[in-house]
Amino acid sequence: MSSNGPAQKMTARASGPLKGRADVPGDKSISHRSLILGAMAVGETRIAGLLEGDDVLDTAKAMAAFGAEVEHHGPGEWSVRGVGVGGFGEPEQVIDCGNSGTGVRLIMGAMATSPITATFTGDASLRSRPMGRITDPLGLFGARAFGRDGGRLPMTIVGASDPVPVDYVTPMASAQVKSAVLLAGLNAPGQTVVTERVATRDHTERMLRGFGAEVETERTEDGHRIVLTGQPELKPQTITVPRDPSSAAFPVCAAIVVPGSDVLVPNIGLNPTRAGLFQTLQDMGADLTFENEREEGGEPVADLRARYSPDMKGIDVPPERAASMIDEYPILSVVASFAEGATVMAGVHELRVKESDRIDAMAVGLRACGVTVDETEDSFTVHGMGPGGVPGGALAEARLDHRIAMSFLICGMAANKPVTVDDAGPIATSFPIFEQLMRDLGAQLVRSNG
Ligand SMILES: O=C(O)C1=C[C@@H](OP(=O)(O)O)[C@@H](O)[C@H](O)C1
Numbered sequence: 001m002s003s004n005g006p007a008q009k010m011t012a013r014a015s016g017p018l019k020g021r022a023d024v025p026g027d028k029s030i031s032h033r034s035l036i037l038g039a040m041a042v043g044e045t046r047i048a049g050l051l052e053g054d055d056v057l058d059t060a061k062a063m064a065a066f067g068a069e070v071e072h073h074g075p076g077e078w079s080v081r082g083v084g085v086g087g088f089g090e091p092e093q094v095i096d097c098g099n100s101g102t103g104v105r106l107i108m109g110a111m112a113t114s115p116i117t118a119t120f121t122g123d124a125s126l127r128s129r130p131m132g133r134i135t136d137p138l139g140l141f142g143a144r145a146f147g148r149d150g151g152r153l154p155m156t157i158v159g160a161s162d163p164v165p166v167d168y169v170t171p172m173a174s175a176q177v178k179s180a181v182l183l184a185g186l187n188a189p190g191q192t193v194v195t196e197r198v199a200t201r202d203h204t205e206r207m208l209r210g211f212g213a214e215v216e217t218e219r220t221e222d223g224h225r226i227v228l229t230g231q232p233e234l235k236p237q238t239i240t241v242p243r244d245p246s247s248a249a250f251p252v253c254a255a256i257v258v259p260g261s262d263v264l265v266p267n268i269g270l271n272p273t274r275a276g277l278f279q280t281l282q283d284m285g286a287d288l289t290f291e292n293e294r295e296e297g298g299e300p301v302a303d304l305r306a307r308y309s310p311d312m313k314g315i316d317v318p319p320e321r322a323a324s325m326i327d328e329y330p331i332l333s334v335v336a337s338f339a340e341g342a343t344v345m346a347g348v349h350e351l352r353v354k355e356s357d358r359i360d361a362m363a364v365g366l367r368a369c370g371v372t373v374d375e376t377e378d379s380f381t382v383h384g385m386g387p388g389g390v391p392g393g394a395l396a397e398a399r400l401d402h403r404i405a406m407s408f409l410i411c412g413m414a415a416n417k418p419v420t421v422d423d424a425g426p427i428a429t430s431f432p433i434f435e436q437l438m439r440d441l442g443a444q445l446v447r448s449n450g
């Protein structure tokens, strides 16, 4: 959605210390799932703290197109009156998921075992991303997919009229693939099994249980096995969405690299399948503390406090941690630029098929900022220049990628010269209040046009 407007150039320059409290928006992964599972339940699900970013708003529209009653009651307050598992109606229009891989892939899963047909599209970024990873397992349920070459959008899915359950091993670490299979399995009779070698974010499993589905998980020799019993009646829920750790990463990392900063980021979801960045920052020597640790709505939550950290050291980030911080590598590579020594990020090939090729986007932009980086197909190494050592002074391409845009703006807040991103528009997909929130902390952000 955001990508259709004119480019919004934005520049970040060094400011005084960043100080105060940063109330980041609701978790994007949990927001999508709240709407989709709400639409598959019987009765009214109430949601508080929904992320009102473009990605999630596109999912809300899609759920209405499949027949759910979706209502907005006030900031973050939504309700969804669901149609039940197998109750989706056929949309009359093409479903436009904008910039959102999660949205399109989970919705394809949710509709693939109903006897309906739907056509999906998205912006230029989403239209370039691979969908075969979803349509391969959906085919095993009996669904058929007709897309562009290479399994790209626009794509039509003809749902299975007589779905069979599936036993599937995910070929890549992907919560989107796992979730698409589980959502499809909801309307297949019997047990659908998904095995993943590396555990990815488990919001779908947790939330399915919350909605009353039978979901068993166990560790096996092959990894992590999830067994879902099909055709449950999902019960509507009252959901409070925790705040997004992937959004919290930006003010946290900004505080770590901007001299004198001290920022509190309250109520952050710290599900262990999402918290890899914070562990990594601590391993590098960041002054990061978790306060008031507690559990809310089945998810661990804490207040994060981040202070300027001039003694950061580069590390080898364990590849097995990749799934738990997959969206955080762009901002980690900025922090790594201000550390002493090399930070090696291995096992990260999935970054090449996100909203942009994130290894290439960060490598090109960081080099333009004067940082030495090396890349292979599957790894990314940043040679840190120490605090105060990053020249900056670059124009970085956002490539329709919110995380790339925010990462380079944070870089500009601590570099010696300002950093400009060619289009900050995509930030609205996941963090629509980023600009105001960072300004309130004291950051200097200037729009050059748009
Ligand atoms: O399931 C989800 O909500 C997500 C899964 C991840 O994608 P992959 O499944 O492609 O790793 C992540 O990058 C994305 O931002 C959100």
Ligand SMILES: C=C(OP(=O)(O)O)C(=O)O
Pocket: 099, 100, 101, 102, 103, 327, 354, 355, 403, 430
């Ligand atoms: C990869 C991301 O999102 P999606 O796959 O949903 O587009 C992200 O938010 O960093």
